[in-house]
Amino acid sequence: MADRMAAKVDLDDPPVEPPYGCPKPALWRLAREKFEAHRPNASGGCSTCPAWRRCSGLLLARDGLATAMGQNVKESPYWLAFADLMRSPKHSAALRRTDER
Ligand SMILES: [Zn+2]
Numbered sequence: 826m827a828d829r830m831a832a833k834v835d836l837d838d839p840p841v842e843p844p845y846g847c848p849k850p851a852l853w854r855l856a857r858e859k860f861e862a863h864r865p866n867a868s869g870g871c872s873t874c875p876a877w878r879r880c881s882g883l884l885l886a887r888d889g890l891a892t893a894m895g896q897n898v899k900e901s902p903y904w905l906a907f908a909d910l911m912r913s914p915k916h917s918a919a920l921r922r923t924d925e926r
Pocket residue numbers: 862863871872873874880881882883
């Protein structure tokens with residue numbers, strides 16, 4: 826069921842806002858940010874990763890978008906843990922401490 830819903834979303838050109846019915850909108854936004862950073866530029870390469878290395882961010886971002894749509898893919902555990910971390914008050918406290926330094 827989740828697969829059929831996600832099939833309507835184009836993960837090669839994902840909308841900035843979570844699509845209608847997206848079960849994990851916060852995770853979608855996190856993954857969409859990563860997608861933006863690694864989306865292929867005019868010459869088909871990645872502007873974030875070094876040229877000598879194959880871009881790994883785009884695949885990771887796609888897995889995150891798929892996870893946000895309720896799919897269980899290779900990097901789902903990473904994204905679910907990351908989203909949890911971003912939600913936790915402890916994480917925001919740690920960020921503040923870093924800022925104060
Ligand atoms: Zn990249």
